[in-house]
Amino acid sequence: MAIKLPIYFDNHATTPVDPRVVDAMLPYFNDKFGNAASRNHAFGWAAEEAVENARAQVAQLIGATPKEIVFTSGATESDNLAIKGVAEMYREKGNHIITQVTEHKAVLDTCKRLEKEGFEVTYLPVEKDGRINLDDLRRAITPKTILITIMYANNEIGVVQPVAEIGKIAKEKGVFFHSDGVQAVGKIPVDVQKDGIDLLSISAHKLYGPKGVGALYVRRKNPRVQLTAIIDGGGHERGMRSGTLNVTGIVGFGKACELCRVEMTEETAKLRALRDRLKESIMSKLDETFINGSMEHRLPHNINISFAYVEGESLLMGINDVAVSSGSACTSATLEPSYVLKALGVGEDLAHTSIRFGLGRFNTAEEVDYVASRVVETVSRLRELSPLYEMAKEGMDLSKMNWKTA
Amino acid sequence: MAYSDKVIDHYNNPRNVGSLDKKDANVGTGLVGAPECGDVMKLQMKINPSTRVIEEAKFKTFGCGSAIASSSLATEWVRGKTVEEALAIKNTDIVRELSLPPVKIHCSVLAEDAIKAAISDWKHKAGEDAKTADATASHS
Numbered sequence: 001m002a003i004k005l006p007i008y009f010d011n012h013a014t015t016p017v018d019p020r021v022v023d024a025m026l027p028y029f030n031d032k033f034g035n036a037a038s039r040n041h042a043f044g045w046a047a048e049e050a051v052e053n054a055r056a057q058v059a060q061l062i063g064a065t066p067k068e069i070v071f072t073s074g075a076t077e078s079d080n081l082a083i084k085g086v087a088e089m090y091r092e093k094g095n096h097i098i099t100q101v102t103e104h105k106a107v108l109d110t111c112k113r114l115e116k117e118g119f120e121v122t123y124l125p126v127e128k129d130g131r132i133n134l135d136d137l138r139r140a141i142t143p144k145t146i147l148i149t150i151m152y153a154n155n156e157i158g159v160v161q162p163v164a165e166i167g168k169i170a171k172e173k174g175v176f177f178h179s180d181g182v183q184a185v186g187k188i189p190v191d192v193q194k195d196g197i198d199l200l201s202i203s204a205h206k207l208y209g210p211k212g213v214g215a216l217y218v219r220r221k222n223p224r225v226q227l228t229a230i231i232d233g234g235g236h237e238r239g240m241r242s243g244t245l246n247v248t249g250i251v252g253f254g255k256a257c258e259l260c261r262v263e264m265t266e267e268t269a270k271l272r273a274l275r276d277r278l279k280e281s282i283m284s285k286l287d288e289t290f291i292n293g294s295m296e297h298r299l300p301h302n303i304n305i306s307f308a309y310v311e312g313e314s315l316l317m318g319i320n321d322v323a324v325s326s327g328s329a330c331t332s333a334t335l336e337p338s339y340v341l342k343a344l345g346v347g348e349d350l351a352h353t354s355i356r357f358g359l360g361r362f363n364t365a366e367e368v369d370y371v372a373s374r375v376v377e378t379v380s381r382l383r384e385l386s387p388l389y390e391m392a393k394e395g396m397d398l399s400k401m402n403w404k405t406a
Numbered sequence: 407m408a409y410s411d412k413v414i415d416h417y418n419n420p421r422n423v424g425s426l427d428k429k430d431a432n433v434g435t436g437l438v439g440a441p442e443c444g445d446v447m448k449l450q451m452k453i454n455p456s457t458r459v460i461e462e463a464k465f466k467t468f469g470c471g472s473a474i475a476s477s478s479l480a481t482e483w484v485r486g487k488t489v490e491e492a493l494a495i496k497n498t499d500i501v502r503e504l505s506l507p508p509v510k511i512h513c514s515v516l517a518e519d520a521i522k523a524a525i526s527d528w529k530h531k532a533g534e535d536a537k538t539a540d541a542t543a544s545h546s
Contacts, residue, residue, distance in 0.1 A: 310468070311470055311473075318417075352442075387467065388441060388468045390425065
């Protein structure tokens with residue numbers, strides 16, 4: 001089978017919409033255009049029914065009940081609603097929030113804003129493998145702690161946090177546990193009961209659904225979580241998120257969740273095999289390549305590799321018919337290399353050389369082989385061009401050099 | 407981000423990649439940048455001591471496409487020039503030639519620094535200018 005270029009291996013950024021999801025959505029752009037809040041005619045009823053059906057589909061994927069699902073515009077909004085909503089509602093009880101350093105900016109920047117408003121935030125460090133230390137977490141909890149927010153799986157390195165253990169600790173201490181589940185939900189089994197999660201952020205476009213829609217799971221019993229809304233208006237979503245529901249997007253989101261639930265076992269096995277094939281084909285042919293983050297506690301479709309002595313952006317340029325991401329500063333807006341890799345203790349020199357590969361539902365073994373051969377070829381070529389590779393081969397210790405910076 | 411055609415050309419077909427014997431008295435070596443910053447350039451020139459003409463220039467670069475292109479272009483430009491002519495090359499000339507965007511200007515600065523460092527090293531070896539002995543990164 002001929003390979004179609006460019007190849008998409010950036011499924012942590014977004015995923016293509018599954019054609020079955022598109023089919024499910026189309027009627028809601030056409031005849032079934034009603035507002036789900038219209039209570040007195042058939043158009044509204046059809047829309048409401050579709051939304052409730054989707055709510056059940058989302059709930060079923062994560063072991064929740066439909067009434068615990070609040071639809072939002074996406075996971076950034078869900079993170080904001082969960083953290084700010086709890087902070088404001090339980091301010092009387094305490095002003096301390098615990099998170100960790102490799103969270104997505106939607107969590108970190110929300111916490112930073114709350115700090116300006118008088119909240120205290122503990123940013124737990126991570127170990128070399130990218131996971132938090134549970135003793136650190138236990139020690140960080142005080143009588144003032146109202147919320148722990150720790151992501152399920154990381155978007156750069158795919159490392160899965162010890163979520164069930166965190167859930168247990170949170171319950172023991174009577175603290176709410178929010179998890180940003182964007183990268184994990186639909187990819188690996190996530191169960192809010194087993195994992196002891198009280199609030200869970202989900203995004204549709206990371207699980208083969210449309211952009212612009214997401215959800216926040218909000219636990220209703222044991223314990224019941226209450227939130228202060230951050231968007232006021234018509235009182236939709238039981239007052240937690242006003243605004244006319246994005247019916248079409250929600251229908252697609254629901255369908256996408258159903259497909260993930262039904263196909264997860266098979267899909268996980270397929271993606272893990274493809275990921276391992278990619279890793280092996282690359283790492284068996286190149287020396288001085290390093291995996292960032294735990295291999296044991298990792299999403300099956302992720303691999304993040306540092307290619308020593310080859311700057312990430314120049315590598316991306318060499319494989320320009322393959323869509324991947326780099327932790328190199330040159331590809332970020334801030335000119336800083338990945339804060340996630342830095343948190344793991346990866347040196348800045350190696351952080352600049354990292355590439356994130358995110359496989360997805362529609363990738364094939366042929367694509368994996370093509371990408372691996374392009375990467376090997378480009379890294380080899382760029383190493384011939386790299387003064388660092390030459391110096392290392394001559395036996396110089398680059399970390400002991402007295403570098404003159406411009 | 408979009409690269410200019412000239413950057414892509416230098417990236418795909420870098421000119422004068424390689425190394426010269428750094429112990430050769432007529433070879434000046436400039437090593438600038440740092441791995442932590444994501445850019446390291448090594449520029450070497452073989453200079454005829456009597457005519458002061460740069461007869462050969464080689465580079466190796468760790469860095470983005472623009473850094474590779476800037477140093478590749480620098481080797482093309484310095485070849486055949488005298489030391490004094492090469493010292494007159496400004497980073498802004500490189501920016502213009504390669505149509506570098508503002509975020510990539512530091513690549514051109516690094517290339518200019520590499521030219522100056524290589525010439526300083528050669529001058530130092532020739533006993534012309536002792537105080538620039540540390541113009542090149544040293545192994546400590």
